[in-house]
Amino acid sequence: MASGKTSKAARRNTPAPLKKNSFPWGTVTAVVVLVAMIAVIGTYVAVRSNEQQARAEALAPFTPTAQNPDPSRAIPGIVIKEYPGGSHVGPDEQVAYTESPPFGGTHDQVWAACNGVVYDTPVRSENLVHSLEHGAVWIAYHPDRVSGEALETLKSKVTVPYTVMSPYPDLDRPISLQSWGHQLKLDDANDPRIDQFIAALRLNPNTHPEPNASCQETTLFDQHNPPPYQPAPTPGTPGARAEDESVDPSRPMQTG
Amino acid sequence: MTTTEPGTAEEPGRAGPSRTQRLVMGGAVLLTVLLVGVIIGMLVRLPGQPPAPPAYDSVDVGFAQDMSIHHTQAVQMAAWERDHTTDPVLRLLATDIEDTQHGQVGRMLGWLELWGAPTMPLSGRYMTWMADAPGHDHREPGSSEPGVTQMPGMATAEELRRLRESTGPEMDVLWLQLMLRHHEGGAPMLAYAADHAQTPQVRNLAAQMLAAQTAESEYLRELLAQRGGTPLPL
Structure with a gap:
């Protein structure tokens, strides 16, 4: 085999190196073109995804999106708990909340007016928790520790x-922010995490149970004379309703 | 050994490329055609593909955010009148305004969710999306920042308190005054969005709101005059 080839090459009188040199050029060009095209595609994809990421990061890292349904998870100090929605008590009942201020769980049938309302007096938690269920953010502050410019x-x-x-x-701290299932306690009214919390959670359709539910005052809740705050009874107190009552259709309603 | 290898491909002894070479060449051509297709595909947007969502500083996003807040107050005032008036004409009108504007708020918030945009402006300033329009520079006197802190037509907390504290014909007149001013104050925002939003559905809803509220403003004026009231200045 090898000998036959050598003889053929010799017979043609053509210098073998010339043929050897001419052969790879096509392949080399093809490979270069292919590699260039793959590089163009790769660069395009990389640049595009970088641009999108940079835009999202720069403009609103705390805006809920389909990719990032709960941006509050990135806020240092945030406490997140899972609460089922919908369980109600009457105006004379109290819920044995385990968190202070509470941020989810059983609540009054009537929500506290929450369309940008500043209450000057402490308000019944059972009503405010219902406002959280409707997508509101509740800013609670210690009346002796926040005043003047901070207020x-x-x-x-x-x-x-x-x-x-x-x-x-x-x-137990000067400031506490509540959203349904979310709480962040702070010391400083200028803490940037306040805006982050609000951006991430106010009306976030992924974190509150009742999108598009109302925040307006009703005939059953007087915004200018709201039911007053009472400390939550300890769990197990006779008559106190449990925080984690679930809505069980097989169980008879307990509220009158 | 190595010197014999290049020759192996030429074994058929013909001037044309060998079977292996043709296979390689064919593969390369096929791959090239595929990659050219991919590049064309990257550069050309297909007609059926949805457009990119409006940017955070677009008219569409700004309008949907601000008008949701503007509408929410109208819903709030309408619900109060519906619950407290004894006038059947006003109760029907209040129910109509409440239902209509509440539904429209739901649409606008739904768009913002689909666009991955904030539901409400965090800056506390409104109408920044109208800043570049001639004659629509809604800068407040003495402020270098674009936008305003209070949208036109919005009732103040004090006015809302008066509404809640009044009763009977006095409440009805005050409600008509506040609702009329609210409709008129929102009109420039609606007109701007109807002309400048990039999304056809946004332009359409803004134009429909403008037409309906302009007609309703006339009706509110009539009802106010019948009850001896005069419109509030904007």
Whole structure:
């Protein structure tokens, strides 16, 4: 085999190196073109996804999207708990909330007016928890530890619907933000995490049980004379309703 | 050994390429055609493909955010009148305004969700999306920042308190005054969005709101005059 070939090459009188040199050029060109095209596609895809990511990151990292349904998870200090929605109590009942301020669970049938309402007096938690179920953010503050400029700063956040603010005398920190299933306690009214919390959770359709539910005042809740705050009874207190009552259709209704 | 290898491909002894070479060439041509197709596909947007969602600073997003807030107050005032008036004409009108505008808020919030945009402006300033329009520079006197802190036609907290504290014909007149001013104050925002939004559905809804509210404003004026009231200045 090898000998036959050598003889053929010799017979043709053509220098073998020339043929050897001419052969790879087509292949080399083809390979170069292919590699270039793959590089163009790769670069395009990489640049495009980078641009999209940069845009999302720069403009609103705390805006809920399909890819990032609960951006509040990135806020340092956030507490997240799962609560079922819908379980109600009457105006004379109390819920044995285990969180203070509460941020989910059984609540009053009537929600507290929450279309940008600043309450000057402490308001019944059972009503405010219902407002959280409708997508509102509740800013609670300790009345002795937040005043003056800090209080005005907090009030300035409550100019838009689905935001509500009230003093909470039993607060263990100056400020506490509540959204359904979410809480963030803070010391400083200028903390940037306040805006992050509001951006991530106010009306976030992925985190509250009743999208498009109302925040307006009703005939059953007087915005200018709201039912007053009472400390939550300890769980197990006779007559107190449990925080985690689920809506069980097989069980008879307990409320009158 | 190595010197004999290039020759192996030429074994058929013909001037044309070998079977292996043709296979390689054919594969390369096929691959090239495929890659050219991919590149064309990247550059050309198919007609059926949905357009990119409006940017956060677009008219569409700004309008949907601000008008949701504007509408929410109208819903709030209408619900109060529906619950408290004894006038059947006003109760029907209030119910109509409440239902209509509540549904429209739902549409606008749904769009914002689909666009991955914030539901409400965080800056506390409204109408920034109208800033570049001639004659529509809604800068407040003495402020260098674009936009306003209070949209035209919005009732103040004090006015809402007066509405809640009044009763009977006094409440009816105040409600008609506040609702008329609310409709008129929203009109420039509706007109701007009807002309400048990039999404056809947004332009359409804004134009429909404008037409309906303009007609309703006339009706509110009539009802107000019948009850001895005069319109509030904007």
